[in-house]
Amino acid sequence: MISAAERAIKKKRSISEEKKDMISGYLYIAPFFIIFAVIGLYPALFSTFLAFQNWNGLSPMSFVGLENFKVVLADPLFWKSLYNTIVIGLLGTAPQLVIGIILAFLLNLSFLRFRNFFRVTIFMPYITSMVAVALVFSVLFSNHESSLANYILGVFGFDPVNWATSEWGTKIAIAVMVFWRWVGYNTIIYLAGIQSIPGDLYEAATIDGASKIQQLMYITMPLLKPFIILTVFFSTVGALQLFAEPTVFLGAGAFTRDEAMTVVMYLYRDAFKLQSFGTASATAIILLIIIVIFSAVNTLLTSGVGRKKRGVKG
Template identity: 60%
Template sequence: MITLEKKRPSPPLGVKGRWWTEKRKNAFSGYLFILPFFLLFAVFGLFPILFSFQLAFFKWDGLNEKVFVGWENFQLILNDALFWKSLYNTFLIGIMGTLPQLIVALVLASALNSRMVRYRHLFRVAYFLPFVTSIVAVSVIFSIIFSSNPAGLANVLLSWVGISPIHWDTSEWGVKIAISVMVFWRWVGYNTIIYLAGLQSIPRELYEAAKIDGASVLQQWRHITLPMLKPVVIFTVFLSTIGSLQLFTEPLVFMGRNLREEGMTVVLYLYRDAFNQFAFGTASATAVVLFIIIAAFSVLNVLLANRIGKGGGL
């Protein structure tokens, strides 16, 4: 007996019957649009990072063959007093330039958010202008302001209060103060705009309800503004911490080719090893150590942010 097997009907040439569906077309076009970024990041971002990690274990001057030395590069920099001096300078200048900057930015943002201030839009542009100004131009101007010459602007201002002229580019604290003021001036406007955006996102109804309940301005600031502004504050602290650890252009332009230890930062120490002494191995080892330090501070910031977000104080 012959049985005829029923033949299943072929699926229609619709969306389900094709592998190259409309959904996959859209996904492919989306990936195609973002592909240039990943290609550029792989060439100019990922490859240098991986190459630096590899180079940290080799001795190389950029021309001759690389020689594997193991952990010797790390031992050299960790036993170098100048490296620890640069790390100390980095932390100190970062604190001096960042902490006052965040506080002043919050005060300026609160003033710009007030309806009592006239020409608020003009002030917003003025405060943000230093951020979009060329950092090299900023550093050159501040090098003139903090000139060691008695006729320099900073020394003239100090002479009005009876303080003798300071050698800003050679003294221990003079260099740090000059670079910190430079960092403060450049970034305070950026953080002001960030804080202003956070303040404007707070509903006005909360302040109106607080006024009806008899809350003072200080109480409104403490119980409404600061709690609602926590994510923005954490964001600015996070970025400022990473930025302060990567400080490079300001001290380089301010001190010029005279890379004195008073203003030496970790990135400047790395730059000196790589492009002045052509010791790319120790420079890469320094970069790896700096990467670990930044990663540790990033994890610490995340842990503190999570703790604050669960009800801890600001």
């Protein structure tokens, strides 16, 4: 028979072993949380703190309350940058989601030859260096009449456009750059979603006489709904955080011109050009609120894709 003392010792040993396993488990995952706290959490909290301070990076901080938010919201350039961000985001993001689904559907067709080649080719812009992208698009959308974009306009009888200086010319050029760079990324995501759909559904639809367009609308689109919601969410966040494309396209004068200044460029200008870290942090918080609102609205709208209306039977 095991005495009460021996049972207590065994129980204590088992508890200590459980504690050792728990501690070792926390130690294994600790590097992630430490890195996240240093790189992600601390800057976010410090930025929130700075939003209520007046600080140029060197002098002592002074508490100003909501004054930084008032300054940003009263600045016409902020609203202009928000307008630019939304317009460029719509022009560059909305078409790529629609065309991405169509391209993914075409790349999944069984009779298409060289499918792997086309898949790699369409994904190449995503991994292309931004320096190379800037060089290519600066040539394509050059202000010169012989540039490719102006040549195409001339074929259709339109006058040449000063792409790098005009209001809408700059927005369209940057939107095309965003579309070209990200359409392949979304296409690959949609392609993965299409390949997860059972082929029996398409075979049954073909036997019933459904065309490829009908299969796309009534089979592919409803079953791609989770992937569409994911890409819409990421695209919304990415569009509202647009920075690299307008910066590299406009070059050194990007922060002195307002026809293509985005909210993140406005934030960057305040922080690193004007040394006004308080208003820059306030802009970051305002941008976060805008991203949450736009993402929630777009997710709600996208969640209705493929939803069938049910009639009430009497």
